[in-house]
Amino acid sequence: MEARFTKGKSAILERPLSRPKTEVSVSAFALLFSEVVQYCQGRVYSVTELQARLAELGKRVGASLLDVLVLREKNGKRETKVLNILLFIKVSVWRALFGKEADKLEQANDDDKTYYIIEKEPLVNTFISVPKETSSLNCAAFIGGIVEAILTHSGFPAKVTVHWHKGTTLMIKFDDAVIARDKTLEGR
Amino acid sequence: MSRQSNRTTDSKKMNSELFTLTYGALVTQLCKDYENDEEVNKQLDKMGYNIGVRLIEDFLARSTIGRCQDFRETADVIAKVAFKMYLGITPSVTNWSPAGDEFSLILENNPLADFVELPDNHNTLIYSNLLCGVLRGALEMVQMAVDVKFAQDTLRGDNVTEIRMKFIKRIEENLPAGEE
Numbered sequence: 001m002e003a004r005f006t007k008g009k010s011a012i013l014e015r016p017l018s019r020p021k022t023e024v025s026v027s028a029f030a031l032l033f034s035e036v037v038q039y040c041q042g043r044v045y046s047v048t049e050l051q052a053r054l055a056e057l058g059k060r061v062g063a064s065l066l067d068v069l070v071l072r073e074k075n076g077k078r079e080t081k082v083l084n085i086l087l088f089i090k091v092s093v094w095r096a097l098f099g100k101e102a103d104k105l106e107q108a109n110d111d112d113k114t115y116y117i118i119e120k121e122p123l124v125n126t127f128i129s130v131p132k133e134t135s136s137l138n139c140a141a142f143i144g145g146i147v148e149a150i151l152t153h154s155g156f157p158a159k160v161t162v163h164w165h166k167g168t169t170l171m172i173k174f175d176d177a178v179i180a181r182d183k184t185l186e187g188r
Numbered sequence: 189m190s191r192q193s194n195r196t197t198d199s200k201k202m203n204s205e206l207f208t209l210t211y212g213a214l215v216t217q218l219c220k221d222y223e224n225d226e227e228v229n230k231q232l233d234k235m236g237y238n239i240g241v242r243l244i245e246d247f248l249a250r251s252t253i254g255r256c257q258d259f260r261e262t263a264d265v266i267a268k269v270a271f272k273m274y275l276g277i278t279p280s281v282t283n284w285s286p287a288g289d290e291f292s293l294i295l296e297n298n299p300l301a302d303f304v305e306l307p308d309n310h311n312t313l314i315y316s317n318l319l320c321g322v323l324r325g326a327l328e329m330v331q332m333a334v335d336v337k338f339a340q341d342t343l344r345g346d347n348v349t350e351i352r353m354k355f356i357k358r359i360e361e362n363l364p365a366g367e368e
Contacts, residue, residue, distance in 0.1 A: 015303075022204045022275075022276040022277060022297070022299055023201040023202060023203065023204055023276045024201070024202060024204045024207045024274060024275050024276055024299055025200065025201060025202070025273055025274045025275075025276075026200040026201065026202050027200075027243070027246050027274065028207060028243075028274040028275060029202060029206065029207045029210070031239045031242055031243055031246075032207065032210060032211060032214075032239065032318075033210065034239075035214075035235040035238055035239055036210065036214050038238075039214070039217075039231075039235065043221070056217075057210070057213040057214065057217060058213075060209075060212070060213040060216060061206070061209040061210055061212075061213050064209055064212070064303075065205070065209060068205075096203060096205070097203060097205075097206045098202070098206075099202060099203065123202075
């Protein structure tokens with residue numbers, strides 16, 4: 001076994017993955033997230049870039065979160081259908097991260113690849129006042145990144161973008177292949 | 189009085205994992221953006237300082253703690269009230285210097301570093317250095333200049349995680365020139 005897996009005395013691989021007992025205060029998270037946003041802001045020139053950076057950070061969080069949630073909430077069973085993975089995100093992922101379900105999950109009327117997760121007041125936006133000159137900025141791009149990573153790493157490649165619509169809406173656009181596969185799975 | 193005691197439990201709680209992972213994503217980003225661990229440590233301290241300066245107001249508003257009489261009381265408040273309130277842990281206060289101007293906080297489990305293992309090429313990274321900045325910034329706002337650093341860290345193979353705090357001086361309120 002490689003040395004780095006046995007290094008140190010923490011032996012994190014031996015630790016149980018059960019729900020953590022510790023809780024932190026929302027203020028601690030808000031202050032940390034605010035620093036994250038400011039740090040990213042200092043290194044970009046546009047709102048789009050800033051959102052892309054936040055999404056990038058979110059993706060890292062989502063990628064590390066996926067396995068642990070599948071193990072805890074789903075007994076290690078992964079979802080194979082589009083609707084189920086979306087419900088998993090709306091219910092399990094949201095509960096684990098924010099202590100509640102997402103407000104709404106909808107499918108676009110005109111497009112079978114597009115879904116929306118609607119969250120009236122996302123946690124990360126609770127403490128952020130968006131300045132007028134950058135009114136399109138939505139720090140929920142961070143959550144968008146989390147969702148995109150969870151979908152992609154579960155085998156549902158998708159693009160997730162955030163929009164100000166009924167609060168915050170995450171627009172999920174699946175790859176064509178995902179929808180085609182889902183159709184062949186139907187009825188089985 | 190009963191109303192006051194309620195206020196201390198007022199702050200909302202959340203799953204520590206989102207916090208831990210967000211911090212992890214930040215540190216990863218800093219390691220990409222900066223050339224060496226030293227720079228990352230500095231940046232983490234700076235961000236922590238910014239947080240501390242704001243956090244102290246939140247803390248004073250939520251707790252009913254008044255002015256601390258001495259450094260010993262400050263240590264107790266930090267360990268038993270502030271750490272408990274924000275990170276959900278209570279470090280122990282030990283290793284007082286004879287003069288009473290230095291002590292250590294021993295962290296049993298550090299929520300910032302849950303599930304973290306440092307790769308070999310980052311062995312000088314002080315992963316949780318943000319905490320030092322937070323403590324320094326917060327105490328500066330109550331007129332205490334304090335030196336804060338990690339003396340030991342389980343992430344770097346030590347048996348415990350220890351933050352060493354040293355009181356430097358009381359900051360005098362300086363009036364701007366021309367105002368007496």
